[in-house]
Amino acid sequence: MDYNYSDLQKMLLDTAERFLRSHYTLEHRRALRKSPDGLDADAWAQFAELGWLALAIPEEQGGLDGEITDIAVLMTAFGANLVPDPIVSTAVTAPYLLSHADQPDSDLFEAIISGEARVALAHDEPGERYAYSAPRKTLLSKTGNGYTISGEKQLVIDAPSATHLIVTAQIEGSGDFALALVPATQKEVSAYSYNLIDSARASDVKFNKAEATAVLLTGPKASSVFGEAIDRTSIAYGAQAVGSMESALQICSAYIKERQQFGQPIGKFQALQHIMADMFVATHQARSALYQALAQVDAPERDRQRAVSLAKITIGEASQLVSKQGIQLHGGYGLTDEYEISHHYRRLTAIEKLYGDIDHHVRRIGAMTQTA
Amino acid sequence: MDYNYSDLQKMLLDTAERFLRSHYTLEHRRALRKSPDGLDADAWAQFAELGWLALAIPEEQGGLDGEITDIAVLMTAFGANLVPDPIVSTAVTAPYLLSHADQPDSDLFEAIISGEARVALAHDEPGERYAYSAPRKTLLSKTGNGYTISGEKQLVIDAPSATHLIVTAQIEGSGDFALALVPATQKEVSAYSYNLIDSARASDVKFNKAEATAVLLTGPKASSVFGEAIDRTSIAYGAQAVGSMESALQICSAYIKERQQFGQPIGKFQALQHIMADMFVATHQARSALYQALAQVDAPERDRQRAVSLAKITIGEASQLVSKQGIQLHGGYGLTDEYEISHHYRRLTAIEKLYGDIDHHVRRIGAMTQTA
């Protein structure tokens, strides 16, 4: 076993750290909130340039065929620098689903790699809560020479800047589960968009006989690939969370050495030292949990799900501890939009809620335990 | 509202503190473990002398007709001094059940008051867990000129020194719930007895057509009085827990001022100061919770149950925090039988498990919430 970064990973991480840190300054990120769709087009072009949008795409589709560990390494840098752009949807989730499609679409891969296309996953329906195996109300219907899709999706992460949506649906007639590709810019697709607390974006989307340009997968294979994609997505966000926590540690350590109260740096107070120690333990354990999940990503479904859920629990708990205590260490400044720590808290809170919160994963483990 | 002790309560508490503190020294309590039935006969005679065994008994039965608040005050002193004797069964639970019997038994009251009789409650049956409203397997049968009882009871607290048992049962034929009085010393009653972690005693008891000298209560009235008695019992133990925690606070505060490490009293370390502060908050809140329950003890069933369960949750959580952290403050010495704090931990752990643990009371509140 080897937990050290490969040379390739070191390079990837160095490049990412360098670019992201200099580009995504606090001020820049605060300004980005006002952009209409949350996309930083210049940065996105750089992502393409640096090959990051190709990392998860198979070689035969022009991609770099990176492993999930490589993706995770890159994601830690995104988390550390609180990048709000729609990287996970387009560079992690979509490539997995698209490359496992019955008929992979080379043009779309090319457009993703070049930075022209962005793809979001539309799954949740109103009234649902992390219902990844519940039947869909959204309907995929065969028409004369193609397919249309009708229904409502809620909280479609990264939708506002997406050019395409991968939509989960049931097939009219058979009732089979399906994944369909739907171009986002057609009048039959209408979106109600909003900001998220971490400055990312999402939409509620209505499909009114919208054209589906491809049916990617259907039936049991669609379900299992979809489950794999969700777990990989969770891992990518988990890696972002780990990066964010590691950043938060450094920020806090520096702050409590600097900040004076009662005539000395507050870092001299044992109570605050012990808070830092708790944060340190939680952050390290979170990275270990991430590694445990990464090790199982290609394992049989049950083992994979177990490892991902365990990691999400640990990372979720750690995220809350680290960011809340990080704010506590900052005092009032921790509550302002002008200090990084408050942004980490928001990001970490959002990630905990994406694709299954702690409660969801505790239930998933619980269900496995009782059938063990 | 008045949270201060009445003059009577002050006197009661002073007397109790004086006697119990001087009598129940650590060495004496450790020696008592070897007694066959856990009874300190000399002390018990004093309890009678001081009127404590009469406190919960109605005036018309020769008792002092004390209020539940008076009983709680006395119980805090018992808890503070870690008295292992069977006071709650005989002086709290039994008097309530006996005085609500269809035909109160004056002789038995007299025997309790004089210290000759001790009464334990036999309810739990093997395989059960806090099943206070489940049907009984133990059978009460009418015979020629009386009643017999047959069945098995588990974990009958204070049974080894009891002269009488109040046994919950179902009536053969009707299936009604009943409370029966059974003399403990008959050959049809056999007990398997053991020590508890806090040096109190209990038995598993088998009744083989044992004579029941009285049927105290039957049917719905038996159920409701039984429920009231259990809640009062919980309050009495809760008061003991509060007393124990308050003792623990003092012990710990003294210890960390005395004990030297790294060249200074360990009480100078902020981390330990904050632990003491947490213990202080928890202990105070526990007493407040006790008062909240006491205020509702005669309220309608739902209000009473709610208040008792909320108090048991708070007191249970506080008990664990206070005693565990108390041990932590003591370092290795906290784990020895020779330091008081370890005895408080054992007592508080036992109390948490008596008549419904935290989990039980959380469920009881949960069930009320969902039907609110």
Next chain:
Amino acid sequence: MDLKFDASLADFRTMIRDAIKQDLPREIQERTRLFGGANSSDPHDSLAWMKILSKRGWTVPHWPEIYGGKNWSPLQLFIFQEELYKAYAPDTCWGGTHMVGPIIYTFGSEAQKEQFLPAIRNGDYYWAQGFSEPGSGSDLASLRTAAVRKGDKYIVNGQKIWTSCAYMSEWGFFLVRTDPEVKPQRGISFLLINMKSPGITIRRIPQINEEAELCEVFLDDVEVPAEQLVGEEGQGWSYAKFLLDHERTTSSFIYFNKRELDRAKMIATEETLDGVPLILHPNFQGRIARLEAEISALEGSVMRLLANEEFKYNETAVASILKVSGSKLQQALTELHVDLIGPKAIRHYASESVDRDPYDPWPDHIPGRTSQALILRASTIYGGSLQVQKNIIAKLAFGL
């Protein structure tokens, strides 16, 4: 001992409840329900509501009668506040009614009483609190804003921070250093300053929930008439401590905590998992039950203090219990809200968006919840942080 809540107070409660129901405008109630967290009512709503309350003479019932108070018992005041909270009425301008008001009627001159007390009572304007400074958060004794006496004026220079709604306050009360030579606590005085005075600049601080009600106040050669000194020079520190003693139970946020527990139950009834309301799921039931237990205990602790129990431990240490427990509860409850709404919690809602967007398809119990949970990380920071409270307890209860 008499632990039962006086039954005769039930009528009083009904009277209060009915009056609030009759008086409280719906739109104010709605704004408070969605975005009025602990201590963060919209100041416009605060003042508007005070105008309404003042018709009944209920803005300052806790004041002495000669200054317009109601002579209610502590329990009646408790019920009054509880009902206000339950009804989602905004807070009054706390700086006026609970801070500077009591200071003025206790230590102020007759002229100050005449000028300010009626205005506070009527909610004529908002009051800013100028205590904290950038360099002195939990360490108030180290404050540096200086007031130098020149003739019949003080010239004030310095900077304050965390001043709620300073940008729309007409008056402020400030702790300033009038004597740099003596022991830090001794050289502090209490000044009333008109917020429109030349030399005052205000910057709103953007917050974690993207609101900006807290401000920085810069004072640059601000001239303050000497008659705006309250009480004696050098006594500011003791007045600030008087405030703390005066409002021992406030920090429990008991009314807020009880209300937010009810809200949690309401949300848990609305939100479902696999079609089943969350309130039927044991995990959430358990979290709710445990918080309910904590709140019930806290309420008992508040009552004990209100009813003047004789404590074995130092009373300031006992009061710190309320702050420790109350502040953690505020966080735990609002985090529970966030967890109850689950994925929907990540949407950002600005407080003004509620009025603006009637087309928002999301249910009504979502907006404001995350915003409130985010900003309430402050509850363990301001007014003496959790760590400071524990220091106080260790020192005053145990002499550590």
Next chain:
Amino acid sequence: MDLKFDASLADFRTMIRDAIKQDLPREIQERTRLFGGANSSDPHDSLAWMKILSKRGWTVPHWPEIYGGKNWSPLQLFIFQEELYKAYAPDTCWGGTHMVGPIIYTFGSEAQKEQFLPAIRNGDYYWAQGFSEPGSGSDLASLRTAAVRKGDKYIVNGQKIWTSCAYMSEWGFFLVRTDPEVKPQRGISFLLINMKSPGITIRRIPQINEEAELCEVFLDDVEVPAEQLVGEEGQGWSYAKFLLDHERTTSSFIYFNKRELDRAKMIATEETLDGVPLILHPNFQGRIARLEAEISALEGSVMRLLANEEFKYNETAVASILKVSGSKLQQALTELHVDLIGPKAIRHYASESVDRDPYDPWPDHIPGRTSQALILRASTIYGGSLQVQKNIIAKLAFGL
């Protein structure tokens, strides 16, 4: 990066598992299952088991081959220990195999190696550890037991405490102060002392679980031949630190924690509430799931250290993580056992009672659980308390 557990190790695991199954006597297994907690196997069982293990040469597989080690990889050693724990095999005499043994083969004289290493390897006798003193719990540098050189002997006076099973140990290894003049850490030496030496008195300390395996050792003019000094005078402190570095992952108690998690699941299957196994109750499922997550993370952290990851932070601070997390898990798991058995947890079971009372009607998963939970409050105290670990982290990871 290569994060997958080497698949070829599956065979190794099977080989180990089969061997243990074949070798481990049932009655030893039973005693360990019921009352053998973390680090508290019955010493007789330890030695008996070492005799058995030594036939395969498996008592000290982690030692260098020339001293009888097996040259297994860190992962193989991990599997070996894990399987021992899973099977409820007793620990070896850790003081011998993992403490004094490595000290002797690294720093000891040839004579010492010859005299002691084979005996340790074979489990000939039990070793006592004489580090802690009544006045120096977490503060080892302050120890006072003095060894004064007189000719070819040291005369040792002082007192040790928390010495496991001293009353039945034949030899002990002691930290003693040989030079009171120099800096506290510099004047400490490492002595081997025969526990039967005149002047040694041993008192067993009655414990919270009513066992008494920990002892006080009083040394009164004990004569120790100078050749029983290990290494150099004044280097005792550095040898003790060497031990810590040598056994960085031990403090995680990862094998114990994994096994006790399995036990929790087993108990949750046996125990019922209203007729339903606890493992189907969401509250208990949730507690189990969270602990499982923590253990899985801890196992990852152990692996990272075993696999020599290059850490950004000081490695001693990283090792402290294992102790912090591992010790809290030991407590959380054994408390979970207690909560799972519920009311039955309050019964006192002495370890000897298991053999004595075949008539006990209670189920087999009850005895020993509470005893273990009680004594494991020690896990956050010994070997550097939780607070000391956090101090270490603050200092070494962050320079605070």
